[in-house]
Amino acid sequence: MEKFGILESTVVPIKVKDIDTDQIIPARFLKATSREGFGENLFRDWRFDEQGNPKPDFVLNSARYSGSILVADENFGCGSSREHAAWALVDYGFRAVVSSYFADIFKGNALNNGLLPVQVSPEFLKEIFKHTEENPQQYLLINLPDQTISISETEFSEQFEINSYKKMCMLNGYDDIDFLLSKKADIEAFEKQHIEF
Amino acid sequence: MGKTLFEKVWNRHVVSEVDGGQEIVYIDRHFIHEVTSPQAFDGIRNRGIGLFRKDRIVATADHNVPTKDQHLPIKDFLSKHQVDTLTRNCEEFGIDLYGLGHPFQGIVHVIGPELGITKPGMTIVCGDSHTSTHGAFGTIAFGIGTSQVEQVMATQCLLLQRPKTMRITIDGTLQKGVFSKDLILYIISKLGTAGGTRYFVEYAGSAIRSLSMEARMTICNMSIEMGARGGMIAPDETTFDYIKGRKHAPKGEQWEKAVEYWSSLFSDEDAVFDAEFNFDAGEIEPMITYGTNPGMGIGITQKVPTSSQVASPESLKKSLEYMGLNEGETLIGKSIDHVFIGSCTNSRIEDLRIVAEFVKGKKKAENVTAMIVPGSKQVEEQARKEGLHQILEEAGFELREPGCSACLGMNDDKIPKGEYCVSTSNRNFEGRQGPGARTMLVSPLTAAVIAVEGKISDARNFVGVEVPA
Secondary structure, three states: OOOOOEEEEEEEEEOOOOOEHHHHOOHHHOOOOOOOOHHHHOOHHHHEOOOOOEOOOOHHHOOOOOOOEEEEOOOEOEOOOOOHHHHHHHHHOOOEEEEOOEOHHHHHHHHOOOOEEEEOOHHHHHHHHHHHHHOOOOEEEEEOOOOEEEEOOOOOEEEOOOOHHHHHHHHHOOOHHHHHHOOHHHHHHHHHHOOOO | OOOOHHHHHHHOOEEEEOHHHEEEEEOOEEEEOOOOOHHHHHHHHHHOOOOOOHHHEEEEOOOOOOOOOOOOOOOOHHHHHHHHHHHHHHHHHOOEEEOOOOOOOEOHHHHHHHOOOOOOOOEEEEOOHHHHHHHHHOOEEEEOOHHHHHHHHHHOEEEEEOOEEEEEEEEOOOOOOOOHHHHHHHHHHHHOOOOOOOEEEEEEOHHHHOOOHHHHHHHHHHHHHHOOOEEEOOOOHHHHHHHOOOOOOOOHHHHHHHHHHHOOOOOOOOOOOOEEEEEEHHHOOOEEEOOOOOOOEEEOOOEOOOHHHOOOHHHHHHHHHHHOOOOOOEOOOOEOOEEEEOOOOOOOHHHHHHHHHHHOOOOOOOOOEEEEOOOEHHHHHHHHHOOHHHHHHHOOOEEOOOOOHHHOOOOOOOOOOOOEEEEOOOOOOOOOOOOOOEEEEOOHHHHHHHHHHOEOOOHHHHOOOOOOO
């Protein structure tokens, strides 16, 4: 997993609420048995028409917006548990997603793939949308060690929450398996007294 | 202070607590399927480690299988490769596989309970968000991503933040023609698609207690549609009766011990929940969704809301544009193109019986295609034994072989662009049943009535209930 420290980038804003993982990556593209290549079909049906031509009004096809931070309206990543959604976002080049609320499973999947979910207040999200609408070259600065997110060169800045263990993993590029494997003796001891019916 | 049902089960599975308040939680059963497991197996191989407890893993092929001619090789190359990969992985690692052609094959959340693998007090995970289904037995069951599938394969544990607890109490009696599917769609329409996020839900109350196990599974199944990690129901006699005698059910003395333990699994009277909601079952009418998430549901006689009635007018506008519907519109009488009966929400034998009982001696409408996909080989077999397949076929329904099918449109079972599908599945997201498909979620009886009428109709009018206009 790639390490995450400080990220400053322009953003791709999608002002839509309740973006579900079927939109991020439709089921018909889940047939691959590897983790690579899902970025091609990220937001497939919002991004391309039936013939595979880019839809000009979708933000990923707009020349105005690019960057490694996706900004979306509240309740991002609801629905299916498919980790392919996180893989598609990472494969496309995103390193962080900013929203005012994240669905639980998506949030966990993102953290397990070095994609930082940054939950901000609805007011701060509004400011991001406003600034980036006015100026597509507007940068956001995400500082994971300090747990702050700022609209660069403005007074707008906010603290964000992250579990301290998960923060350590993101900063160092560790994943949960290494940690769990180191606890095998505890797990075996637990099993000895665990009765199952 | 007393404990909630959730706390009783969770606490028994905590291996230890780690920094930041996360806990290492032991997983009793791990279901896997072809779509979300191959990358996890690769991870295990790449790390050069084996499976920690292969006997706690059960596999089936369901998401990406054809529902026609399952005895023939799968035609789609990528699908075949994915299903074959599961078979190879299960052989290599020694995992029990109920694959295509096996008499126990079926949708993972249908076969777990019907084989008696799912039991009260367990922790169960699967790389599928509808794993919450198993909560109907008083288990902690929830969906996980593929990285977590790999974690469970490697250590039989997950590192988790303990969710908050919510209790939803539904008292009263459901009207005739109203089912558990309507009940859960009603709850989701009240709480919204994120109303349960960060929570584990317990469903309680007299309306829940009166439901069969299959009806309870439908409720717990859709917990994720309001964002909850899972839903659970305290086990009772209904639960024990359902499990008794099933393939993996405890036997003899073990059964007595198990029932004694299972009987302790309920929320203590003085247990405190982080959130509580109460609903009256009698107020619920048959439900239908009009929008593009499961929270956008209304009673079937109600009108589609207007911008002034909703919190997010932009979302409403976007949804109605996709659905080809108007604000304030009445749905009754609207012509429908397809009816899909299936999915882990409503593909069990009771669902098929409800549909067959209604359509017996009737014919589906000319303008409708009606497809019915049983949840498992055992459900299919039971339907044949009871003669349901004949009733359904005579009514013009196409009876398919088991799989997830048009619930997610991963195989060939897709709804064409712009067409309306009334579906017993769990998600009405844009494109869920195929690019441009317009899904309306309903109960199996409502689906059967609409298949026969060819248009949206109130099921109560067909089962002897007088509904005031």
